[in-house]
Amino acid sequence: MTEARELLLSRIRDVPDYPQPGVVFKDITPLLADPAAFTVLTDELAQLCVRHGATKIVGLEARGFILAAPVAIRAGLGFIPVRKAGKLPGATLKQAYDLEYGSAEIEVHAEDLCAGDRVMVIDDVLATGGTAEASLHLVRRAGAEVAGVAVLMELGFLGGRARLEPALEGAPLDAVLVV
Numbered sequence: 334m335t336e337a338r339e340l341l342l343s344r345i346r347d348v349p350d351y352p353q354p355g356v357v358f359k360d361i362t363p364l365l366a367d368p369a370a371f372t373v374l375t376d377e378l379a380q381l382c383v384r385h386g387a388t389k390i391v392g393l394e395a396r397g398f399i400l401a402a403p404v405a406i407r408a409g410l411g412f413i414p415v416r417k418a419g420k421l422p423g424a425t426l427k428q429a430y431d432l433e434y435g436s437a438e439i440e441v442h443a444e445d446l447c448a449g450d451r452v453m454v455i456d457d458v459l460a461t462g463g464t465a466e467a468s469l470h471l472v473r474r475a476g477a478e479v480a481g482v483a484v485l486m487e488l489g490f491l492g493g494r495a496r497l498e499p500a501l502e503g504a505p506l507d508a509v510l511v512v
């Protein structure tokens with residue numbers, strides 16, 4: 334493992350039985366509090382966006398926002414928020430999905446994405462893949478193309494990559510860390 338990955342891994346805290354028994358929650362707040370680690374991560378994700386020819390960055394509420402916003406600035410691209418339902422004021426597209434500990438709906442402003450956009454979706458964790466899968470459906474329903482999905486951490490034992498595979502339609506899924 335590279336020094337950069339070791340640094341990132343060391344800044345992720347395992348919280349057992351949160352938010353429900355049997356779940357090990359991957360807490361990224363120690364990483365966010367360390368400017369060196371946060372910078373390493375931002376640079377790595379921004380490089381992926383450039384490599385995959387993205388023209389817009391989508392961040393997934395809420396932890397995805399924290400990572401995607403500095404990445405968008407670093408990559409020189411616009412940031413588009415995908416929010417939990419009921420938060421965006423304009424006309425939206427909405428998509429329901431299941432995640433490791435419940436179910437939810439996400440939305441995007443329909444006017445924020447359009448044909449010709451190549452969208453990189455950024456989030457902190459890929460667990461079951463439900464959130465990322467729903468976001469890819471939103472991106473395509475808005476008429477845009479998927480450049481890729483990039484996450485800080487893939488929880489390999491939950492099989493999110495396999496679930497996401499059909500929705501990727503050949504676009505890359507990059508995880509900085511696989512645990």
Ligand SMILES: O=P(O)(O)OC[C@H]1O[C@H](OP(=O)(O)OP(=O)(O)O)[C@H](O)[C@@H]1O
Nearest residue numbers: 394395396432433459460461462463464
């Ligand atoms: O792969 P999945 O099983 O869909 O899980 C991954 C999603 O779960 C977490 O978000 P959560 O909905 O808990 O929201 P938060 O970022 O607001 O804490 C995480 O930030 C991912 O978005």
Ligand SMILES: Nc1ncnc2[nH]cnc12
Nearest residue numbers: 357358359360433458460
């Ligand atoms: N185990 C987990 N830790 C952090 N975020 C998550 N999102 C879904 N599952 C998660």
